[in-house]
Amino acid sequence: MFLVSYEFMLFLLLLTAVYYLAPKRFQWILLLAASYLFYLCGGPVYVVYPLVTTFTTWFLARKIGTVTADARRHIKEMKLGREEKKAYNQTVRKRKKPLLLLGLFLNFGILAVLKYMNFVLQNTNGLLRFFRVPMEFYAVGWLLPLGISYYTFQSMGYLIDVYNGKYEPEQNPARFALFVSFFPQLVAGPISRFDQMKEELFAAHPFDFRQVKLGAERMLWGYFKKLVIADRLGPAVSVIIASPAEYNGIYAFLGMVGYTVWMYADFAGGIDIVIGAAQILGVKLPENFDRPxxxxxxxxxxxxxxxxxxxxxxxxxxxxxxxxxxxxxxxxxxxxxxxxxxxxxxxxxxxxxxxxxxxxxxxxxxxxxxxxxxxxxxxxxxxxxxxxxxxxxxxxxxxxxxxxxxxxxxxxxxxxxxxxxxxxxxPFTTVFAMFGNMLTSSRISQLFDGRMAALGLSASDWRLLGVSVAVMALGAVFRRFHGFREKLDQKPVWLQYAAVFGLFLVVLLTGAYGHGYDASQFIYNQF
Amino acid sequence: MKRKKLLTLLAVVLCSVFLLAALQRLLMPKYMGLVVEGNFIHEYYEETSDHDVIFLGDCEVYENISPIVLFREFGITSYIRGSAQQLIAQSYYLLEETLKTETPRAVVFSVSAMQQYEQTNETYNRMTFDGMRWSSSKFNAIRETAMEEEHMIEYLFPLLRFHSRYNQLEPDDFRYFLRRGKVTHNGYYMRADVRPVGHLPAVRRLADYSFDERAWEYLDRMRSLCSEKGIAFILIKAPSLYPAWHDQWDEQIVAYAQEHQLTYINCIDAIDSIGIDFSQDTYDGGLHMNVYGAEKLSRYLGPFLLEAGAVDRRDDAELAAVWAEKGLYYDSMKAQQEEEFAQFGYLKQFKTEE
Structure with a gap:
């Protein structure tokens, strides 16, 4: 299920209704069930990896927590002096370290094997060819679970924090499972810390119209960036960067700037959707961009x-x-x-x-x-x-x-x-060649030599992109968007309605979605 | 205070719904230019009287049979529920929907739809479904025949499908915003231009001539639906020269008709009896009939339909008045097209077809 899909919107709508109608003590359980349902949509196999990460991290963190708690109790009971305490802590660290290393090895190992095995095999094959060894490893076709880099980093951050005694480990595996798999952030982050998220995920969230409204507005802003800018610009930029020999000169410059705008609109748009969806459910996620x-x-x-x-x-x-x-x-x-x-x-x-x-x-x-x-x-x-x-x-x-x-x-x-x-x-060498070409061979006239038409965007698409990127930039220049939303919240209802409905219409009409468009994945989902 | 808030909320919701509905209406294709087939299905709901015969199928029925001639010459009231590349499953659900409001004496199904079970172009699905009223039949028809990239929600809210037309709007989109003109004559698509049969592509042999199992299933379902209501179910193959109707296909339909004691009229075998002259009676080189061919085919079918249970309704004054009005529209369109064809050698509306 993509964040940009009818299914996701329906899913979020139904979940929101059930979430606020359900007894408050069951809200986090609903979020956990919804998160796993979200993950299951990709196929049952996808659930296995986050489950393994969840269970091993929870178990090892608990073990580390037990060692830490025992040590604290021991220090308290034995009334150890400063030097004795230091020495004792050293032994405790030695007891905890294998548990930490096991967790890191296991989970980063899964990530490494699933994500980097083919890279390693390719390079090994290259070395074997170089040394004329008649041997070759075949590429593996393993499934890469959704957001594996995000949840692995998040879980390992938790394990290290527990090891460093920053906070107590979570005793309930289901609660920890929700921290690892909370569905809005599963696909593209942000990478959260357990102490930040604990209150947010497990506290009771009574229905708050203002929060739901602000969350929906944030999502709408995200869809604007993603559908109106990123998904319109992306295919054109892909054409440019896929053929450096054909698209050189001013096109290399256009591709360079276009790629950055595309990536920002795609990633920041995705994060807006994620943070907005979480806000609708009363959960505040950390920000991932601050007008970079x-x-x-x-x-x-x-x-x-x-x-x-x-x-x-x-x-x-x-x-x-x-x-x-x-x-x-x-x-x-x-x-x-x-x-x-x-x-x-x-x-x-x-x-x-x-x-x-x-x-x-x-x-x-x-x-x-x-x-x-x-x-x-x-x-x-x-x-x-x-x-x-x-x-x-x-x-x-x-x-x-x-x-x-x-x-x-x-x-x-x-x-x-x-x-x-x-x-x-x-590729590394092409970067310098393209950079040199861009500086020495760029001519405005190249924009009218017919290559522009092959990028697949009409004149109205370019106009729309220009205006939309300007709106996105102005939004960042004037104020951070949530500030803008809060300011809007204090304006008369008709003005709020006009602004939000206007943006909704822009996304609805000009968004690159539906028939004729590829259901574009977020660039950062692949991580 | 609370009342004021509620009223504001209500006003916001109403305004939004109104604006979105208006936008949807504006952005949906009007099908009033070169392509008119998108209007065929919804025109049925404007009917004020019931029908003795319902025709189901694709272009092989809506371009080849004239209900006006059937009434004028046999007193048979009929309607063609067909649209471009209408799949058999879609015909079934249209029949199911039709039988909820009327019980004809005969249902005629064009068997050419047996050759293709799955849709190949989303446009055809849109033309059929966008015209259908919402009911369980429409829902099931979409679920059964929608292509992989189609979404039910885009049928519920067509604005989601046609949103990108905002920069392709034409004068027709505004002209027909409130009401579109009538383009068919009880589902019949009239063409009074002539393009004789020329060179037809060679007939390709197929590796497998058997029809899809699902097509047979829907044919069975249509037959059962008719049988439950005591309606005669007739199979027909239009007298088109292309695309080819293979003997192997025909044999399967003949066997099916015999097995279930159905009437099967293969008009290809009766081209001479019908009196079709392919230098005069087709507007696209033998694929479909023009109005002259359609009138001849309708005269040929009339007796079969009477035999199947349809009755002569010309004595019914109320019906006669309704059909007289339809006849006037039919005659005026025919006269206008004949005049245009005589003057220009083509029909202005379809000039770009040339």
Missing amino acids: FLASSLAEFWRRWHMTLMQWLREYIFFPVSTSRLSKKISVLTGKIFGKKASQKAPVYVANIVVWLVAGIWHGASWKFVAWGMANCVVMLISAELAGAYRSWHKRFAWTDTKGYRCFTVVRTFFLFCCLEMFEYY
Whole structure:
């Protein structure tokens, strides 16, 4: 069941009715049943993997929790001193660690095998051919469960948090199952934390018309981004990026910007639908975007784009890696060779490389994504290295403190991101060739040489896209959308009605859905 | 305060429904230009009197039989419930729907629909279903014959199907917004232009001549439905030269008719008796009859229908008045088309067919 389908809307409508009519103590059970029903729509096999992840994570977290609780009790009863406590905690960590590692190994193992096995086999075959070994592994055709990357990361975040004693493990496996499988966020995130979601998922939610209205409005805004912009622009952009030899020059530029707009409208639209659907059910999910295209640097951009994944990577990879023993060893070694300054920076470099490697691999089982991750990493590290130079530049030139300069940095960051995205859809070597071609061979006249017609969009489609993208951009520039919705909520009823019904009509009439259109999956569903 | 809120809510709901209904009406195709077949099914509901004979099928009935001639010359009241590429299952559900409001004396089914059980083009389904009134028959017909990419909800709310026509609206969409003109004569689609038979494609041999099991099932269901109500069930094959009606198909229908003691009229075998002249009686090179061919075929069928139980109703003054009015419309359209054809060599409405 896609988020953009009649079935999903009917499903949500029926669930909402039953959810608010049911006794409050059964609401979370209804959500769990609905989530598994949603998952079952993809086929019974799909349920097995999240069930395994749910059960193993719940079980191991509980075991870890028991060890932690026993240790706390022991420390309390024995009235241990500071040093004794420290030593005892070390032994406790040693007891907990195998459980954590088992959980991580098992669940990341499932993810790795299902998602990356073919990638590994392809590369192994390449190596075997290189060394002229007469052997070849055949690709496997395993089913990739819906949203496996999302629920695996979410579950493992929970396991690590329990291991670190951030909160108590959930005792009820069914409750934990709901946290793993809550249906709106199952397909495209956001990746939530258990302590954030516990109250939201398990508290009683009486019917609140305002919340339902705001949730429906948020969904409508998401459908606008997805159906009016992303699904109209996507096929045209796909044509451009699929044929770099044919679509070069200004088309490469058009493809580069179009891909970024398409991906944002698709992903952010999907997240709006997810957050809106959850809000209708009284559940507040974390935000995943904070007007990323208003960022003035790449580092800021990545704090505003896919925020929950970046937070996850920061919390569960960046910090542990930068404080790991290996990083310390590298730091010492770097210090011996390059001096104290380099020694201090080394752990950050190592952690950044690992984070972007994981981010790249998370996005897809391909070297293209590894290259994309590394390209981002390089730009971020260079920016960090130049931070001092930037500061003196800003101090020296007062005009860098103006709105105009700020606008320039925003536009610069947008195009920088667009350029880096090229690593996602072109092979590594093609990226540079296309970039060079774009800079040297772009002519406006190329737009009228007939290639534009083959993109499958009519003049009215382009006009509609232009206006819609402007509306989407204006929405971000003026205010975050939920702020806008809340503001609208205080206006006269007729104005609220006109605004919402107007947007509804725009989506209904101009949305790229129904007969003649492909039921387009969200780009981020594949993760 | 509460009352005011309720009234506001009611006004909002009513406004929305009204606006959406108006938009839906505007965006749905009007079928008043080159393609008129989308109007055939819904015109039945405008009928004020019942019928002795109901014809079911695709173009082989709605282009080949003239109910006006059947009444004028035999006093038989009839209606053709057919639309383009109407599948046998759709004919069954149309019959089921028809029998809820009237009981004819005979039902005539065109067996050419036996050759194809599944729909090949969504447009044909839309033309049949969009014209049908909502009932269990329509629901079941859609469920049974809708193509994979079709959704029931798009039939419930056709706006979801035709939403993208917002930038293709034509003057006809506004002209026929409130009311569309009548395009058939009791389901008969009139063409008074002439295009003689020319070269016909070679007949292709098939690997398997057996009809789909589901087609037989629906034929059985139609027969049972008629038998339950004491209605004569007649099978007919129109006298078209193309697409080919294979002997192997005909043998199966003959056997079925014999087994169930049904009348089967294969008009291909009776082309000479009917008096069809393929240089004059077809408007598309032998695929379908024009009005001259349809009138000849209707004269040929009249006695069979009387024999099957239809009666001469010309003495019924009320009916005669209704049919006289239909006749006037029929004659005026025929005269207009003849005049246009004589003047231009084609019919203006269908100029782009040339």
